[in-house]
């Protein structure tokens with residue numbers, strides 16, 4: 001499929017998580033014809049949540065395999081060992097996508113299925129799975145969109161260097177990305193380096209609720225909730241920047257694809273829209289969520305409000321890194337789940353984020369929406 005130069009290509013997946021409509025009349029009438037002709041409908045998945053076959057076909061363990069197998073960590077002690085078994089049932093899954101009349105399928109590659117140790121030896125059986133998945137997609141005329149990292153760090157790299165905590169991860173990630181571009185770039189034209197750095201940086205290193213389950217002791221056995229989310233994000237952003245640079249210099253001309261990043265963002269709106277203070281709270285809340293990732297990518301540095309509140313806990317970019325990261329996007333993906341109100345706590349000056357105003361929820365429906373916006377392709 002030729003990439004449209006004229007019109008923004010938008011990938012949207014909508015999942016109604018809960019419906020709180022009072023009656024059917026309140027449902028908006030939206031149909032395919034309501035959208036522009038070249039609007040791209042698709043669905044999106046993550047390798048760990050879909051593939052299953054956690055220890056099959058030569059795959060190495062990822063931090064999510066290890067994390068979910070810790071007793072008592074996940075509700076009901078469930079794991080993604082089998083998940084929806086896409087590794088075995090992808091042909092059937094893709095027919096379902098076709099049946100839904102989808103134009104695109106966004107999926108992530110399991111790094112440790114390709115490189116069981118994260119670097120070094122390639123697991124060709126794992127490579128073959130993605131070869132087949134992509135072949136089937138193209139045969140069905142469904143456009144593949146690949147996410148390189150959707151939270152499943154190879155356990156071997158977590159053990160050897162500490163995963164995202166180490167600056168050495170940048171080189172390991174770039175090598176993995178190079179393999180993916182070489183192997184699938186001739187057929188795959190849409191690349192997403194990361195899905196939601198914010199999620200794994202916070203849930204993995206601040207609350208400890210996601211792999212690798214780190215936070216300040218005693219809640220977690222090891223970690224530092226005040227510093228690690230920023231270090232981890234910094235190394236992920238640098239990995240993104242180096243990967244995009246490599247793609248542009250070595251692959252883009254021949255492969256004619258585009259590359260970007262997907263972030264999530266809760267939208268914040270002032271609790272009291274006519275209060276200057278609440279307006280500032282909402283602005284700073286957005287900067288601390290979306291700006292954390294997009295400000296470096298668009299402007300070359302973290303938002304000033306983050307620097308002011310975090311000081312030296314927020315890493316810095318060298319002039320060379322600024323040059324590399326600034327403009328490192330052909331498009332930006334936004335996963336939006338919901339919005340919240342923001343106001344300042346007058347006692348401690350912290351931002352209070354709430355889904356309610358005078359006891360009334362901010363919205364009636366929880367919609368998961370992921371959109372990909374063209375920036376400069």
Ligand SMILES: *[C@@H]1O[C@H](CO)[C@@H](O)[C@H](O)[C@H]1NC(C)=O
Pocket residue numbers: 071072075076077
């Ligand atoms: C999960 O594992 C923990 C620890 O082994 C155990 O105490 C708990 O009963 C298990 N829960 C379920 C639902 O099996």
Ligand SMILES: *[C@@H]1O[C@H](CO)[C@@H](O)[C@H](O)[C@H]1NC(C)=O
Pocket residue numbers: 272273274275276
């Ligand atoms: C909202 O803010 C304005 C401006 O500060 C103030 O006059 C008004 O009383 C506030 N409203 C509420 C409900 O607090």
Ligand SMILES: *[C@@H]1O[C@H](CO)[C@@H](O)[C@H](O)[C@H]1NC(C)=O
Pocket residue numbers: 345346347348352
């Ligand atoms: C505001 O800050 C104070 C002092 O840290 C804290 O006790 C209180 O719970 C906070 N209020 C809210 C609504 O978060």
